[in-house]
Amino acid sequence: MNAYWDQKACEVPPACVIQPRNVWELAQAVKILRREFDLRSERAKKSDESVGPILAVRGGGHSPVAGASSIKGGVLIDLSLFNEVIPAEDGKSVAIGAGCKWMHVSKPLEEKGLAVAGGRNSAVGVGGLTLGGGLSFFSPRYGFVCSNIIEYEIVLADGSITTASATINSELWRALKGGSNNFGIVTRLTARSFPSTSIWSGFLYLPPWQSSKVLSAFHSFVNRSITSTPGQTHDEHAAGPLACFTYLQQLGIQAVAINLVHTAPPANDKRWPGCWRTSAFSKLWRFWSTCDVKSLTSAMDEMSVLNPPGRRQEFATTTVKNDKVTLEAVHNVYRDAIATIKQHRIKNMSWTLVLQPLLPEWARKGDANPLGLDSGGDEPLVIVSFTVNWARSEDDELVQGITRTAIEKIDAFAERKGMGHRYRYLNYCAGWQKPFEGYGDENLQFLREVSKEVDPEGMFQKGCVGGFKLGL
Numbered sequence: 001m002n003a004y005w006d007q008k009a010c011e012v013p014p015a016c017v018i019q020p021r022n023v024w025e026l027a028q029a030v031k032i033l034r035r036e037f038d039l040r041s042e043r044a045k046k047s048d049e050s051v052g053p054i055l056a057v058r059g060g061g062h063s064p065v066a067g068a069s070s071i072k073g074g075v076l077i078d079l080s081l082f083n084e085v086i087p088a089e090d091g092k093s094v095a096i097g098a099g100c101k102w103m104h105v106s107k108p109l110e111e112k113g114l115a116v117a118g119g120r121n122s123a124v125g126v127g128g129l130t131l132g133g134g135l136s137f138f139s140p141r142y143g144f145v146c147s148n149i150i151e152y153e154i155v156l157a158d159g160s161i162t163t164a165s166a167t168i169n170s171e172l173w174r175a176l177k178g179g180s181n182n183f184g185i186v187t188r189l190t191a192r193s194f195p196s197t198s199i200w201s202g203f204l205y206l207p208p209w210q211s212s213k214v215l216s217a218f219h220s221f222v223n224r225s226i227t228s229t230p231g232q233t234h235d236e237h238a239a240g241p242l243a244c245f246t247y248l249q250q251l252g253i254q255a256v257a258i259n260l261v262h263t264a265p266p267a268n269d270k271r272w273p274g275c276w277r278t279s280a281f282s283k284l285w286r287f288w289s290t291c292d293v294k295s296l297t298s299a300m301d302e303m304s305v306l307n308p309p310g311r312r313q314e315f316a317t318t319t320v321k322n323d324k325v326t327l328e329a330v331h332n333v334y335r336d337a338i339a340t341i342k343q344h345r346i347k348n349m350s351w352t353l354v355l356q357p358l359l360p361e362w363a364r365k366g367d368a369n370p371l372g373l374d375s376g377g378d379e380p381l382v383i384v385s386f387t388v389n390w391a392r393s394e395d396d397e398l399v400q401g402i403t404r405t406a407i408e409k410i411d412a413f414a415e416r417k418g419m420g421h422r423y424r425y426l427n428y429c430a431g432w433q434k435p436f437e438g439y440g441d442e443n444l445q446f447l448r449e450v451s452k453e454v455d456p457e458g459m460f461q462k463g464c465v466g467g468f469k470l471g472l
């Protein structure tokens with residue numbers, strides 16, 4: 001029960017936990033649960049009630065929504081024994097057990113001089129991140145993590161074991177690239193791998209009075225990333241910068257941290273890679289920098305250390321266009337909320353606004369996905385997210401309310417200015433958000449059709465609690 005990142009999820013007690021050792025054991029468990037689901041569906045039909053959820057699926061346990069991979073009084077299927085990582089002989093792909101965390105993947109690949117487009121935080125699970133989309137240090141080169149999965153092994157609602165790839169069950173293959181836990185339980189993912197050595201990576205730490213300059217640097221760097229702009233070049237090894245603005249209630253202080261990554265190490269270890277050296281980030285006054293050449297795993301560990309488990313957590317997100325005035329308005333919303341946090345003296349609260357680029361171009365790299373970002377223009381977008389943690393359960397409602405209000409204020413501003421976007425990154429959504437609506441009508445319809453095809457009775461819609469459902 002302590003395997004969750006969010007303390008709230010640790011407090012949702014299941015009636016039993018199943019840890020299947022292989023796909024056949026899992027298939028057997030699903031068949032048993034299916035019988036129970038059918039019985040309850042029959043009963044529900046007679047009594048005109050809805051079928052209650054009976055199972056939840058846990059990958060790496062890093063969802064910040066309590067109940068996404070936990071279930072009160074039901075059956076929790078924990079995938080942590082699906083932990084194999086098998087690189088192909090030719091170095092071009094790797095089979096990854098769906099219970100792995102990204103550290104289990106990066107380390108053995110690193111020994112072979114390989115990497116995959118995967119998570120940026122070593123402790124996060126492969127399953128949830130990949131099924132929700134997946135933003136990687138390698139996204140500017142290869143696109144979303146999900147767009148680099150050649151094949152899935154999955155147990156469907158009737159307990160059958162099947163594979164989905166470009167040639168077998170190709171619709172299910174595409175649906176799994178952002179469709180989350182709506183189609184079955186994925187047991188193995190085969191990802192494309194590529195040669196990779198060490199990377200240049202780290203954080204710059206700055207005082208809060210640099211915030212406005214950070215916003216400018218972020219805005220101009222993201223604009224520079226549009227490859228179609230004449231006269232501008234873009235280095236695909238430069239990962240999307242993460243600009244994080246934090247308020248720590250306990251200490252009463254604010255700080256800014258910027259994560260910069262270049263996935264090819266510079267020829268001269270002592271110098272910043274050209275794309276970052278020529279960016280406005282290099283000119284910002286900072287009190288500390290950890291940017292250096294390091295292994296991919298150490299870069300991912302650095303992310304993990306900054307986000308330890310054991311605290312109450314909330315995420316919420318929205319997407320805006322890379323417009324300077326809108327980014328300033330987003331920052332104002334973040335800053336205004338600090339007054340409310342101070343007023344309520346929420347114990348040990350950390351309130352963080354994270355900005356990261358999302359280029360529609362990334363969505364066109366790799367395999368097609370249903371995220372709904374590949375059509376339309378090349379205009380760069382920014383994923384705005386709040387990552388919030390605090391100490392006491394009695395503050396849950398208040399913190400979640402502050403976070404929701406902040407997102408709603410940003411959405412209202414962006415909509416007024418025509419700077420909003422419908423996409424909401426599923427893996428950063430709060431429980432009240434509806435990410436599938438942001439995929440667009442056509443993609444949502446496609447996902448619903450695939451769900452009806454592989455799970456006509458809707459066990460993963462009604463019987464499997466948690467995550468975001470397709471609204472069937």
Ligand SMILES: Cc1cc2nc3c(=O)[nH]c(=O)nc-3n(C[C@H](O)[C@H](O)[C@H](O)COP(=O)(O)OP(=O)(O)OC[C@H]3O[C@@H](n4cnc5c(N)ncnc54)[C@H](O)[C@@H]3O)c2cc1C
Pocket residue numbers: 005056057058059060061062063064068069079098099119120121124125126127128129130131132133134135136180181184185186187307427428466467468
């Ligand atoms: C500290 C931190 C850092 C993060 N960094 C990144 C990042 O760099 N890039 C990024 O894109 N996202 C990132 N995220 C978001 C992350 O992608 C989500 O939190 C994701 O849900 C984590 O997946 P998990 O398997 O660990 O979580 P879980 O809580 O186990 O699962 C999340 C959801 O996926 C479902 N699920 C998981 N595995 C399976 C499976 N095999 N079959 C069917 N359904 C499954 C679960 O039922 C649940 O609904 C980060 C999150 C945190 C907390």
